[in-house]
Amino acid sequence: MASQPTADPGAIDLDQLDLTDPQTFLEQELPPMWRRFREQSPVHWHPTEGLMPGFWVLSRYRDVMAVYRDNRTFTSEKGNVLTTLLQGGDSASGKMLAVTDGVRHREIRNLLLKAFAPRVLEPVVEGVRRRTERLVRTAVERGACDFAQDVAEHIPMATIADLLGVPESDRGYLLTLTKQALSAEEAGQSVEESLIARNELLLYFADLAEDRRAEPTEDVVSALATATIDGEPLTEEEIVFNCYSLILGGDETSRLSMICGMRELIEHPVQWKRLRAGDVTVESAVEEVLRWVTPAMHFGRRAVVDTEIGGTRIKAGDIVTMWNTAANYDDAVFAEPDVFDLGRTPNKHVSFGYGPHFCLGAYLGRAEIHAMLTALRTMVTEAELTGPGRPIHSNFLHGYSSLPVSLTPDQAGLARSRTA
Ligand code: HEM
16 A cells, blocks of 8 residues: 555645546545545545546545445445446346345345355465465565466465365366456456456356256355245346355455565565564464555445434445545554554454455455465565565556566475475
8 A cells, every 4th residue: 555656645636536537546646635635524425527426535434434334235236346336336246145125135145154164265375375385385486476466366266166066177168258258457357258258257157157056066066056045036036146245356466465475564664574484473464464565445325314423424325435445554553653563463354344244255365365465475584575566556446567576495394395
């Protein structure tokens, strides 16, 4: 976060900031911008142009938590990110966990929670550890790499494929579709091509679910395909949208956390030394990377009834956005929030949200960052940036799609890893 281009924070006019424009997040230095919001207009009305409605912007930790906590007053069913909220809704509403509320949300979440039980996750996490170690080892042996493309990109998708039980032979195809479906802009393709890829993904999961219904195994697709609620199976749409949601939820967020984690370790050599020396635990380092990076910058809701937040009246139907990237730097909760401190405790960041929609993949996301930090501290003595990196263009996610680095090997750690 501290690495964003700097604008003079004293000159920020909050009414001139356009939080729907990805460019804003590249031009502004975020911690001072959010400090200004918290101090001057903690429950801020953000107008939009044309026919789109405006929306509320929450930047204080306590207000963000209050909205996350209460899905009766603030629903996700009209969308849970600015883009869909402003468009008026999400096509997966009422079927996909993240945009479903009420009884159905609890029922499907309970099913998925069972499918995320330690018994299922144990081999998946072991796979994360082995894959990450191998990728980092190869990069260190070469001495230089694009940490985004050569290392981080290969971890979360493979993890989700393990979790879903996608056969090895289909993974290349799935990866191509996911890339086309999710990053139309970067891949330089049309919106139509991206829609086609999305449909093919849904069809792929419909087929896989049918196979698993006939012959279930210990994976998430089998769990969804064979589950019943009050004697009724899930609908095909519920099954495929929820498979798809794990890709949506689990790929980019984890990838960006790892890439930014690498970058911040380079930018903060004293913290890197603490991690290498074992002065801080890898567990607390994982939490500070998550707080500092805040890969999912915001989520949002719609108010169902007239209500109030921090003394400001909110009308039924209003869009409310919770800025994790602001809450995680709120000095009412975090001592010296602008200091990157891998030993920070307590560290109750909101990077995984809070309450009924708390991230289902938090355990896995943490395991991925843990595996990366462990591999780096074992096999690398020094790391340097060899180019500026390419920041992604988004008002929702924060991070880099390219990060060229050089890595100096720790020969003893490398040798241990080769023989392990
Ligand atoms: C929900 C962040 C990794 C699957 C969420 C939410 C946040 C979040 C903030 C709450 C959304 C809301 O309240 O509207 C992150 C971050 C991750 C990560 C920062 C990585 C560092 C994962 C992974 C998976 C996953 C690895 C799956 C394998 C989900 C799902 C939900 C969710 C299914 C919806 C839960 C519900 O609505 O009940 N995530 N996530 N996430 N996440 Fe994650």
